[in-house]
Amino acid sequence: MEPTITAYEYSYITQQVNALVSAYLSVNDKRMRRVVRDTTVENIASHLPADEPIAQDFLQQLQPDRLTREAAAKLLPTIEPLVVPFPSLSQKQLSKLFRKVKKLKQPEWAGVDLHELTYLGWNDGGSQKKYLVAPYQDRLIGIQGDMGPKTVKGVCAICQTIGNVSLFVSTTKKSGLGTFTRNGNYICRDSAQCNRQLIDPQPLADFLEIVRPKR
Ligand SMILES: [Zn+2]
Known part of the structure; x- marks a missing residue:
């Protein structure tokens, strides 16, 4: 698997997921939550390799109507193998x-x-x-x-x-x-x-x- 996501894209994805968690907590209307969720998934998907199972799993996990902060914190590192790491320097x-x-x-x-x-x-x-x-x-x-x-x-x-x-x-x-x-x-x-x-x-x-x- 070739990592293709940059660190700043990973930061962007993290921000999007955290904003989604906040929306789930504060938005009471179910349809509104769906709109926020669809927008978030769309924003994130454009940065992920479409044919990568890890990426597909990640997007799937965002689909339920609830995502706790704890679940999000566990979910985000699952796409780290797709992120190009900064070189470890001697x-x-x-x-x-x-x-x-x-x-x-x-x-x-x-x-x-x-x-x-x-x-x-x-x-x-x-x-x-x-x-x-x-x-x-x-x-x-x-x-x-x-x-x-x-x-x-x-x-x-x-x-x-x-x-x-x-x-x-x-x-x-x-x-x-x-x-x-x-x-x-x-x-x-x-x-x-x-x-x-x-x-x-x-x-x-x-x-x-x-x-x-x-x-
Ligand atoms: Zn700064």
């Missing part, structure tokens, strides 16, 4: 992406679901840094920036969702004269959460265009 591979960082704090892989990641992001609270690894023009690039301890409510530049964001300041250019170009963007403090909210890859691409190191 310490050596990570060091290559952050050559200038002397003591690179490693991401906590144990708490990471690779099927949910469009990009990898982790914090080094001690040095108040955030590290990002993201696909850019068919390869992975590493971005580092300062991330202050302050958290505010705002829109994240990457996932475009309102949440707990912090100012991420990256240096993108050092001129020979010792001047810097510094960019500040508010992004989610919690990158795992950010990935779960990321359903459109374009804002991430735009963000990378701004913050990637330039020569």
Whole structure:
């Protein structure tokens, strides 16, 4: 089985299922629930491979008139084999992406679901840094920036969702004269959460265009 679903599509499917669960809980009219369900199934089906039994089973499970949160939480991982996982990177591979960082704090892989990641992001609270690894023009690039301890409510530049964001300041250019170009963007403090909210890859691409190191 060839995985064909991207992590951001998987996030979209997850959001659709969660919205359906909420609708089941709040909408009393049976016909209205059917309308919501049909729309949800249609939205999700367009992202799933039509000839895949796992995908067909998944859509079948959405058909009954009730779906509890617990059942949804169990159902969603059943399509993970169809999702292209983010590559699991060795310490050596990570060091290559952050050559200038002397003591690179490693991401906590144990708490990471690779099927949910469009990009990898982790914090080094001690040095108040955030590290990002993201696909850019068919390869992975590493971005580092300062991330202050302050958290505010705002829109994240990457996932475009309102949440707990912090100012991420990256240096993108050092001129020979010792001047810097510094960019500040508010992004989610919690990158795992950010990935779960990321359903459109374009804002991430735009963000990378701004913050990637330039020569
Ligand atoms: Zn975000």
